[in-house]
Amino acid sequence: MLLNASARERIREIYPRSQLSLQLSQAVRSMSATLRMKNPRSALANHGWAFAAVWIGTNALIATGLAVTNLSAQEAAAGRADQSIEVQTQFAPGVVTVIPPAPDPKETFDGPLTLQSIIDAHPEISWNTGDHPENAPHFDPRSRTLQEMLKQVVLRREIFCLEFSFKPLRQIYLDIPRPDGRMQRKLVHYMVYRVRYRGGDLRPAADDLNTPIYRRIESVSYNSRRFFPMMVLEDHETGKKFTDRILPTAMKRIAIREQISTRLHNSVDISTVKIPRTKDEDAPGVWGVATWVDVDPNLDFFSVNVFGLTNAFQQDGEGADAPYRRKALILNFYRPGDSMDPTSDRVRFGVPAYDDPTEQAYLLKKYGQRERLDYRWSFR
Incomplete structure (x- = not known):
């Protein structure tokens, strides 16, 4: 089983060299002794260490490779939100027609308006009383009265x-x-x-x-x-x-x-x-x-x-x-x-x-x- 350099480094981190050697040695001794007891003259008993080493080493590498793969998948999933980008189709010139925004300063206000609905709803604001001749204030101009100001209202907006x-x-x-x-x-x-x-x-x-x-x-x-x-x-x-x-x-x-x-x-x-x-x-x-x-x-x-x-x-x-x-x-x-x-x-x-x-x-x-x-x- 072939692994790249990063996978081999990860194997060394997960399975240290001394620990892996110790596990292989113990497995070889156990398998060799078992084979000699059953058939002392068997060639398999004499070379059982080789088969044991291959079998254990292969399984260790497979398990380690799966662990590295799962860990890499978890790391990729954790960083996916930062690494992913959204690429949109770029159209040729003339395919998309662009209309620029056109705000007008005149649209920021209305008026002057006459708020007749407020004047009709509140007759008490008028100067139609006998205390003021010609229904005008004594000292201020008529345009300063609330009734006249309601006839010249400018409404502004953004x-x-x-x-x-x-x-x-x-x-x-x-x-x-x-x-x-x-x-x-x-x-x-x-x-x-x-x-x-x-x-x-x-x-x-x-x-x-x-x-x-x-x-x-x-x-x-x-x-x-x-x-x-x-x-x-x-x-x-x-x-x-x-x-x-x-x-x-x-x-x-x-x-x-x-x-x-x-x-x-x-x-x-x-x-x-x-x-x-x-x-x-x-x-x-x-x-x-x-x-x-x-x-x-x-x-x-x-x-x-x-x-x-x-x-x-x-x-x-x-x-x-x-x-x-x-x-x-x-x-x-x-x-x-x-x-x-x-x-x-x-x-x-x-x-x-x-x-x-x-x-x-x-x-x-x-x-x-x-x-x-x-x-x-x-x-x-």
């Missing part, structure tokens, strides 16, 4: 924005489970994407905390952020919208097809992952996939609305009935093809260009744009 990258949107036929437990083969539209946190969050800054007058915007960064996505595919031909649907049976197939060697998240479990801050252009980021089913196979012009990349929002008006609009990344796509063999059709990123101004204006109207843009940020 905003962040994540970097979004994606591979070309593709189609695949998969078996989708139905409510009755059976499987149904359907055409699935999917988009594999990556998110990274670059830092650079924006927030209003006060030069003097005792006099909170916000005259500048400062940039801050944190160790990590989380991503709570919602992907909506909007068909510009029919006006229908399709929300991303979670398909556990599709994750492995898509990961193999798109050569994603790391874990691929859906739109729910990706929110449990902390996205670390990084400035490295080769940082792996966190990968996810959005899937849509029951989309018209004759789809030509459509967009994907990506919500959750930023916490910026707008409110139309005031009160409970005033709707909130979230900032979304709008990705425009078009697919020249038909319903025959849709998986072989290539989905192109951006708005197609036409030489005819009339056709171009008609197409831009479908996308809701005034000019050709591959992507844009919008409040929806």
Whole structure:
């Protein structure tokens, strides 16, 4: 049995030379005496020491080798957490489209607003009393009253924005489970994407905390952020919208097809992952996939609305009935093809260009744009 140098050193540590020699000598004497008593003239008795040495030495080496192997396995298991690394697939230039974060300083505040709901709920703060002529204070200006200050409120907040990258949107036929437990083969539209946190969050800054007058915007960064996505595919031909649907049976197939060697998240479990801050252009980021089913196979012009990349929002008006609009990344796509063999059709990123101004204006109207843009940020 052949052992390398490290194994031989380990054998010497486990079985010292003197102890191993003593065990071999005792075993040889015992076997030789037994053989002579049974057959004194036997050649086996005369050379029994040789067979005994080989037999005992072989078993000792085997036992020692197993001990060394088990010990090496334990050491490897103990250090596996430190030695293992995660290697991701490096794609060729142009395969992954990167959309840089676009935070806007104007998104850090709203106002001035009139908090009419508070004024209506507390009429006692008004100056409509007979003690003050023209309902104004005696010495201070009217703008210093609480009622007037509630009409000029500026709400400030901190905003962040994540970097979004994606591979070309593709189609695949998969078996989708139905409510009755059976499987149904359907055409699935999917988009594999990556998110990274670059830092650079924006927030209003006060030069003097005792006099909170916000005259500048400062940039801050944190160790990590989380991503709570919602992907909506909007068909510009029919006006229908399709929300991303979670398909556990599709994750492995898509990961193999798109050569994603790391874990691929859906739109729910990706929110449990902390996205670390990084400035490295080769940082792996966190990968996810959005899937849509029951989309018209004759789809030509459509967009994907990506919500959750930023916490910026707008409110139309005031009160409970005033709707909130979230900032979304709008990705425009078009697919020249038909319903025959849709998986072989290539989905192109951006708005197609036409030489005819009339056709171009008609197409831009479908996308809701005034000019050709591959992507844009919008409040929806």
